[in-house]
Amino acid sequence: MSDDVRFCSRCGGPMAMRRIDDHVRAVCDRCGFVAYRNPAPAAGVILVESGSVLLVQRKFEPRAGMWTLPAGFVEYDEHVEECAVRETKEETDLDVVLDGLFGAYMAMDDPRVRVVLLLYKCHRVGGELRAGDDASDARFFPLNQTPQEIAFKAHEQALEDLRRR
Numbered sequence: 001m002s003d004d005v006r007f008c009s010r011c012g013g014p015m016a017m018r019r020i021d022d023h024v025r026a027v028c029d030r031c032g033f034v035a036y037r038n039p040a041p042a043a044g045v046i047l048v049e050s051g052s053v054l055l056v057q058r059k060f061e062p063r064a065g066m067w068t069l070p071a072g073f074v075e076y077d078e079h080v081e082e083c084a085v086r087e088t089k090e091e092t093d094l095d096v097v098l099d100g101l102f103g104a105y106m107a108m109d110d111p112r113v114r115v116v117l118l119l120y121k122c123h124r125v126g127g128e129l130r131a132g133d134d135a136s137d138a139r140f141f142p143l144n145q146t147p148q149e150i151a152f153k154a155h156e157q158a159l160e161d162l163r164r165r
């Protein structure tokens with residue numbers, strides 16, 4: 001939801017901007033519904049093989065042509081871990097098994113929405129590496145030679161954390 005919500009999604013009444021809990025929020029004048037703006041959950045993986053990390057190049061905006069870890073938004077009916085495995089398959093054609101949570105990151109620089117990104121360490125169990133879905137390229141980079149053009153700061157931070165571990 002955005003600050004420009006003009007009509008209530010519940011009753012159709014007019015929305016007004018009001019300060020609630022130290023935030024300006026859209027509130028329905030008729031039924032009192034509050035249109036909270038919450039970040040979207042996303043999940044992805046960190047796959048390291050022979051000292052190199054898997055990255056995908058974005059095919060579409062925002063930031064087409066830049067690199068990210070394999071990741072995407074969690075579907076409404078999907079567990080966050082299922083999302084991480086699904087996004088990896090869609091973007092790289094690799095089958096992976098998760099080995100545990102690597103870290104949680106707050107992405108504030110995605111122009112579409114604020115994002116809570118959960119990244120999992122994983123290992124490959126099948127598939128053949130190739131770009132798919134919304135990726136124009138997928139490949140492994142040595143940890144000390146990743147591209148300069150990382151699309152989102154949360155992914156940059158995760159790569160920095162990976163290098164330190």
